[in-house]
Amino acid sequence: MRTFLFISVFTTAIFLSGNFNNQVSGIAISRADTTNLPPVETQSPNTDYKPAFAGQTRISGVKTTTPYKVEKIATDIGRPWAIVPLPDGRFLVTDKTGFMQIFTVNGVLLKKITGFPVVDDGGQGGMLDVVPDPGFAQNKTIYWSYSEEYGRGNLMAVAKGQLSADETSIKNPVVIFRATPELRSKAHYGSRMLFDKNGNLFVSTGERSNSEGRRQSQWLSSGLGKIFRITKDGKAAPGNPFLNTKDAMPEIYAYGIRNAQSLDIHPVTGELWEAEFGPRGGDELNIIKPGKNYGWPIITYGLEYSGSKIGDAIQQKAGMEQPVYYWDPVLSPAGMVFYTGNAIPEWKNNLFITGLSSMHIARLVIVNNKVVGEERLLEDKRERFRDVAYTNGMLYAVTDNGSMYRISKK
Numbered sequence: 001m002r003t004f005l006f007i008s009v010f011t012t013a014i015f016l017s018g019n020f021n022n023q024v025s026g027i028a029i030s031r032a033d034t035t036n037l038p039p040v041e042t043q044s045p046n047t048d049y050k051p052a053f054a055g056q057t058r059i060s061g062v063k064t065t066t067p068y069k070v071e072k073i074a075t076d077i078g079r080p081w082a083i084v085p086l087p088d089g090r091f092l093v094t095d096k097t098g099f100m101q102i103f104t105v106n107g108v109l110l111k112k113i114t115g116f117p118v119v120d121d122g123g124q125g126g127m128l129d130v131v132p133d134p135g136f137a138q139n140k141t142i143y144w145s146y147s148e149e150y151g152r153g154n155l156m157a158v159a160k161g162q163l164s165a166d167e168t169s170i171k172n173p174v175v176i177f178r179a180t181p182e183l184r185s186k187a188h189y190g191s192r193m194l195f196d197k198n199g200n201l202f203v204s205t206g207e208r209s210n211s212e213g214r215r216q217s218q219w220l221s222s223g224l225g226k227i228f229r230i231t232k233d234g235k236a237a238p239g240n241p242f243l244n245t246k247d248a249m250p251e252i253y254a255y256g257i258r259n260a261q262s263l264d265i266h267p268v269t270g271e272l273w274e275a276e277f278g279p280r281g282g283d284e285l286n287i288i289k290p291g292k293n294y295g296w297p298i299i300t301y302g303l304e305y306s307g308s309k310i311g312d313a314i315q316q317k318a319g320m321e322q323p324v325y326y327w328d329p330v331l332s333p334a335g336m337v338f339y340t341g342n343a344i345p346e347w348k349n350n351l352f353i354t355g356l357s358s359m360h361i362a363r364l365v366i367v368n369n370k371v372v373g374e375e376r377l378l379e380d381k382r383e384r385f386r387d388v389a390y391t392n393g394m395l396y397a398v399t400d401n402g403s404m405y406r407i408s409k410k
């Protein structure tokens with residue numbers, strides 16, 4: 001372990017000094033791949049908080065050297081919230097107002113899918129994420145998350161159903177999971193979903209952006225501010241960390257989350273990565289491990305929107321996980337994906353995160369679970385980037401203005 005740590009620090013130091021010619025964890029970094037620039041963030045931070053380790057924020061800037069092109073391949077497609085590849089290469093795009101659409105790889109609209117249970121469309125709520133069943137090609141089953149009027153308030157729910165033969169409606173929709181309890185709020189529903197290698201669903205949610213939900217993000221008896229792992233029927237997945245904990249929701253996988261709208265699995269390590277909205281400052285990138293506490297609202301690198309301090313204004317605490325990386329001012333991370341192809345070689349295994357208020361897509365170079373470089377893409381578009389997908393060496397992104405972009409090797 002000591003040798004491993006030494007190598008990690010040593011290679012990172014070489015990288016930062018600009019003397020790149022290393023093979024780290026199978027990820028080649030050569031001089032031609034990246035440049036070593038000042039941090040991309042130049043604004044003053046909201047706080048004077050110090051990072052827990054070097055490189056936890058404002059890492060060196062990098063710049064893509066392989067020529068690539070950015071095409072706006074569709075406009076005015078509605079209010080897209082998620083863009084997800086289907087096994088046949090088409091894209092399924094959710095619309096916040098309560099339906100979905102299918103597009104070709106060239107951004108041509110093929111189908112509009114309706115008939116979903118009513119969504120509570122307002123504020124940050126509505127139709128949210130979607131994920132096809134691993135056997136979608138045969139069973140046409142999809143899972144989606146949305147905000148639902150429930151009881152005396154609303155909450156984030158997960159449902160499943162099958163596309164009709166003509167792919168214009170949803171059949172047999174059934175709610176399989178609810179992030180209870182309901183509160184009355186229009187914010188912080190999360191959510192992203194993805195399958196793990198065993199066919200269980202990871203689902204993220206938020207703490208509903210009020211004082212009650214904020215407190216409950218630390219409670220194992222509450223479904224607010226959590227990462228869940230559930231079966232295709234919405235039950236607690238086998239092996240979940242709190243199956244035998246008294247009064248805990250057995251679906252919980254990790255807790256102490258503020259509002260997580262980004263999830264993906266690292267293509268090399270297989271670990272679950274998550275990005276979440278911080279308050280004023282303190283957006284986070286985390287590696288989610290079972291049973292761990294990610295600290296909200298006890299530890300945070302941000303302030304209240306009013307500028308006042310949160311809790312005891314501490315950033316580290318024993319028993320609570322540190323983010324791999326954080327942003328102050330914020331990125332507003334809404335969706336993310338690892339680039340797994342070779343078309344743009346220096347992007348291999350990089351993480352791309354869409355920014356809403358920051359209006360760009362952040363490219364993060366990651367080595368040994370540390371961020372070692374950051375770049376801003378599509379800054380000139382001045383759009384709120386809502387989600388990003390990877391397919392066949394290319395990135396696809398959708399925006400709150402209803403634009404769809406394709407980024408590919410030139």
Ligand SMILES: [Ca+2]
Nearest residue numbers: 284294295296
């Ligand atoms: Ca945290």
